[in-house]
Amino acid sequence: MSNTTMIKVEHISKQFGSLKALDDVSLEVSKGEIVCLLGPSGSGKSTLIRAINGLETPENGKIYFEGEEYDKKNATKYHQQRLKMGFVFQHFNLFPNMTVLENLTLAQIRVKKIDEKQAEETAMRYLTRVGLAEKRDEYPNKLSGGQKQRVAIARSLCMNPDIMLFDEPTSALDPEMVEEVLEVMQSLGKEGMTMIIVTHEMGFARTVADRVVFLEDGHIVEENEAKAFFSHPQSERAQLFLSKVMHQ
Numbered sequence: 001m002s003n004t005t006m007i008k009v010e011h012i013s014k015q016f017g018s019l020k021a022l023d024d025v026s027l028e029v030s031k032g033e034i035v036c037l038l039g040p041s042g043s044g045k046s047t048l049i050r051a052i053n054g055l056e057t058p059e060n061g062k063i064y065f066e067g068e069e070y071d072k073k074n075a076t077k078y079h080q081q082r083l084k085m086g087f088v089f090q091h092f093n094l095f096p097n098m099t100v101l102e103n104l105t106l107a108q109i110r111v112k113k114i115d116e117k118q119a120e121e122t123a124m125r126y127l128t129r130v131g132l133a134e135k136r137d138e139y140p141n142k143l144s145g146g147q148k149q150r151v152a153i154a155r156s157l158c159m160n161p162d163i164m165l166f167d168e169p170t171s172a173l174d175p176e177m178v179e180e181v182l183e184v185m186q187s188l189g190k191e192g193m194t195m196i197i198v199t200h201e202m203g204f205a206r207t208v209a210d211r212v213v214f215l216e217d218g219h220i221v222e223e224n225e226a227k228a229f230f231s232h233p234q235s236e237r238a239q240l241f242l243s244k245v246m247h248q
């Protein structure tokens with residue numbers, strides 16, 4: 001593992017009943033790298049990113065984060081490591097009974113023990129960053145899907161993560177709202193944020209990804225630089241996938 005490796009996934013497998021969602025998957029992501037996980041529906045993309053975050057527990061294999069094993073059994077260390085990973089869900093997962101500002105300050109105050117004033121300053125900095133400072137006192141049900149997702153991204157950024165994981169962040173959005181979220185993600189990438197992104201947005205993946213990891217049936221079928229992947233995918237399965245999705 002080089003000292004620029006941020007995430008190392010080593011031979012993980014995850015089974016749901018008789019279904020092997022991930023089968024002996026290994027992956028490394030370097031600091032500052034943007035990796036898109038692509039593949040057909042049910043190929044294991046979400047399971048992989050959720051396993052990296054600890055939302056799924058693989059039966060086999062190991063995950064390392066910033067050079068140290070990421071293991072629930074080592075609870076204190078695991079908790080500290082997990083705070084350094086931001087996770088953005090398809091369905092935003094905002095707290096509906098709290099204002100936007102409260103959504104952004106809650107974990108800072110409760111988990112990081114930051115005082116309220118400072119937590120609010122940080123929240124406002126990131127809300128401004130995603131273009132939503134004026135929504136600070138709104139409740140999530142008053143926001144559009146795109147705005148909710150930008151709030152969710154700002155909430156993750158408030159925790160000062162070293163890596164951001166995105167699980168289909170635009171899949172639940174109306175088409176006209178997709179762009180505003182992708183723009184925020186793209187600007188994060190330009191600032192050097194390490195990101196792993198599960199997406200069905202091929203145009204976006206092509207623009208922002210450094211590397212593409214293509215999965216099918218719980219396996220990594222192909223790993224390639226994004227440019228090479230989109231111009232000359234090596235595997236027949238990736239070729240077939242791209243020819244289908246690019247013509248949709």
Ligand SMILES: Nc1ncnc2c1ncn2[C@@H]1O[C@H](COP(=O)(O)OP(=O)(O)OP(=O)(O)O)[C@@H](O)[C@H]1O
Pocket residue numbers: 016019020021039040041042043044045046047048
């Ligand atoms: N909690 C679960 N219980 C049972 N089966 C699951 C669970 N989560 C995922 N699966 C199954 O594991 C397989 C991989 O699912 P996963 O969500 O990782 O795929 P995906 O590539 O992200 O798909 P999509 O693009 O449709 O979101 C699928 O067959 C799915 O039905």
